[in-house]
Amino acid sequence: MLTVPYVTSYLSEHFGDDAFRTLEGYRARGGYQAAKKALTEMSPEDVVELVKTAGLQGRGGAGFSTGLKWSFMPKETDKPKYLACNADESEPGSFKDRILLERGPHQMLEGILIAAWATGAEKTFVYVRGEYAYPARCLQQAIDEAEAAGILGANVMGTGFRHDVVLMRGAGAYICGEETGLLESLEGKKGQPRKKPPFPAQYGAFGMPTTVNNVETFCHVPHILTRGADWFRGFGTEKSPGTTIFGVSGHVVRPGLYELPLGTRLDEIVFEHAGGVPDGRKVKGVIPGGMSMPVLPASMLDVPMANESLRERKTMLGTGGIMVMDETTCMVRAACVITYFFRDESCGQCTQCREGTGWMNRIVERIERGAGTHEDLEVLLDVCGKMEGQTICAFADAAAWPVQGLLRHFREDFEEHVRRQKCPFPDSFEL
Amino acid sequence: MSLSEQVRDGIAREMAKYPKKRGALLPALHLAQAELGHISVETAKELAEVFEIRPIDVMEVVSFYNMFYDRPQGRHHVYVCTNLPCSLRGARTLMRGIEARLGIEAGETTADGRITLGHEECLGACAYAPMLRVGGTYHEDLDLEKAMQILDGLE
Known part of the structure; x- marks a missing residue:
């Protein structure tokens, strides 16, 4: 069962407390004071500058500077501006956004409000992966509470600022975690990533300027507002704070x-x-x-x-x-699982990715069966090289990197399969 | 079967949240499927009318996303996560056991129409593996006996 972190710090320190999930409990812990401060005492530029100075990097995978991303949103525009919260957490091995949604939904909503003020966004679409039915219910409950209390809506905390949050559920597609795949999905389409440029800050959801941030990224923001950039930089390294x-x-x-x-x-x-x-x-x-x-x-x-x-x-x-x-693990079996996943989840737009993920999967499965050859290893690396950096989005790179990594460090596992024409790891996990 | 008034009202409420009504297509498919069990070509035609798009525009969305079905399913969807973190902790052994007990393979439905069994990619329960999902509910930290107890309890 999903349990609160074994080691906690500022993001998760109250996750063991059921009341923290409610508006009342969140407010009792100082919740929404940071948003109030931003909206009443700071200009949007001040907020962007503070988050830049703090050095917050996006926590969805790419690690881009959050403040810088916010600064890309056009200031002079008559178009409505949007935020999108990427809660499509689907990267195998990742389950942090789930606990952030279940145990601290108001913390994330407060981060969204501050980001909305900083970017001038009138609406946030939170895209929650379809399988996260329970986290979605927890978040919807928090949105409803915040709306009823005037924290979201036409007049946020009496400041005259408008912000609405819409929760949308995905329907089972890894690629919708790619930011432009997410935008396509929000528009009711197949989640096939867009060519960039134009970047989402110019042409995002429904053609409007949009900033996409990950769940955890938003969650750090209220803490930076409350305690400052120096405090935030007290955690982590000089280049990667928090x-x-x-x-x-x-x-x-x-x-x-x-x-x-x-x-x-x-x-x-x-x-x-x-x-x-x-x-x-x-x-x-x-x-x-x-x-x-x-x-x-x-x-x-x-x-x-x-x-x-x-x-x-x-x-x-x-x-x-x-x-x-x-030590019992067969790295060729690991490669079989990994390449099957990418083959299954490729959106099919780019030939290099659609075909390359299939090639990789067929080759490693052949090696695992004991029917591989030494040339197969070279073909595998060649396919990786032809996928990397050649496609509309980074999915093909993400499919090639783990295979390259396995061959870099565990080539011997692959060669031993070829030499013995069978899997030499009888105690490995079952395929 | 056609879309009920309730589903149509639900779709209208969703449409109001988006700057273009097509934004509500995924929510609409979730609503329709919750009531009808799957999205048939007939349902797609009705939705296409509501959204003022072509039926093929609806069906290509249905076929793109794993959680939408274009044909009838068992009463319960049972999905075992077989991605790497779960496989390392025995998910595929669990899957074989469930297949043997139910007498079907992943991708099939039991003869009584009770359970459709499937593999699924990472569900974000990596530390609590192996696990399975029945509809919107996660069951974690399983072994075959615990899993079968859950499946036997499905009507």
Whole structure:
């Protein structure tokens, strides 16, 4: 059962308290004071500047500067402006947005209100993945409460500022977590990503200027408003400030959520917080940031969980979804699961991705069956190279990176399958 | 079967939330499917009229999203997550066990029309694996016996 983080910090400190989910309980903990301060004491430019100074980076995977993104919204325009909240959390290994929606929906709504003030947006569309029926109910309840109390609607907290929040449920498509796929889906279409430019800040939802931020990104904002940029920079590293909620899954003693500063070492999270691998087995590899991010071998876990240090090891923070694989794990089987997923979820627009994901999946399944050849490994790398950077959106890159990572660090697993013409890992997880 | 007044009213309320009415197409499909069980070509034609688009525009959306069905389904949708975090913790072994007990394979419906079984991609329950979803409800930290207890309890 989804449980509150084992380690908490400012985002999740009240998640164990049922009252925090209600407007009354949230207000009792100082809730909506930050939004009030922004709307009554600060100009939109002040808010953007503060969030820039704090150095908040988007927590949906790409890690772009939130303040900078907000500043791209046109100031002089007669078009309505929108925000979109990306709650389509579908990156395998990620489940932090779920707890943020279930246990702290008002915290996110407050972040949305502040972002709306900063960007001049009149409406936010929150796009919740269709499978998250319960988190969606929790959020809708909070929206209804906030509307009834005049915190959302035509006259936000008596300031004359208008802001409405609309919850929309997706219907099971990973690609709708890509920001322009999300916008297409909001418009009632297939979630096929758009070519950029134009960027969403110019031409977003329904053709209007739109900023898309992740659930967790919004949740940090009220804390920055209340306690300031210096306080926020007291967490994390110089380049990656603040905390994030890491999700740890796979072969560990205590799988779950951990809110820790960015820059916390991966081995500290895996061994100290999550208790390491059960029954004295050893770690073989760890995927550090959701399934799209390249795996790291056991020898490379002494890395701070921040993009600037993970990039040096050819991987990234992504969504902070950490998957631990023990020494019994067959990395070719892992590749089978990973490539099947991307093959299944490719939206089909770009040939390189539609065909490439199928090629990758067929090759690794052939190798796992014992019918692979040494040339297959070269073809696999060649296909990856022809997908990366060649398509409308980053999905094809996200499909190629994990395969490249597995071949970089566990090529021996693949070669051993080819040499023995069978899977040499009888104790690995079942396919 | 055609769309009830309730569904039509619900769709009208959804349309009011979006700057263009087509924005309400996914919500409308959720509403229609909740009542009818799936989106038939007939339903798509009715929705197309409501939205002033072509029936094919509706059906291409239905076929794009995993959660919309273009044909009749079992009374309960049982989906086992088989993505990597769940597979590492035995999800595929669980799936085989459920298939054997129900006497069907993933993708099929039991002969009594009670359960449609399927694989599903990551459901955001990675630390509580293996898990399955029955409609909108998650069941986590499962083994085969716990899973079968849940499935046996479905009418």
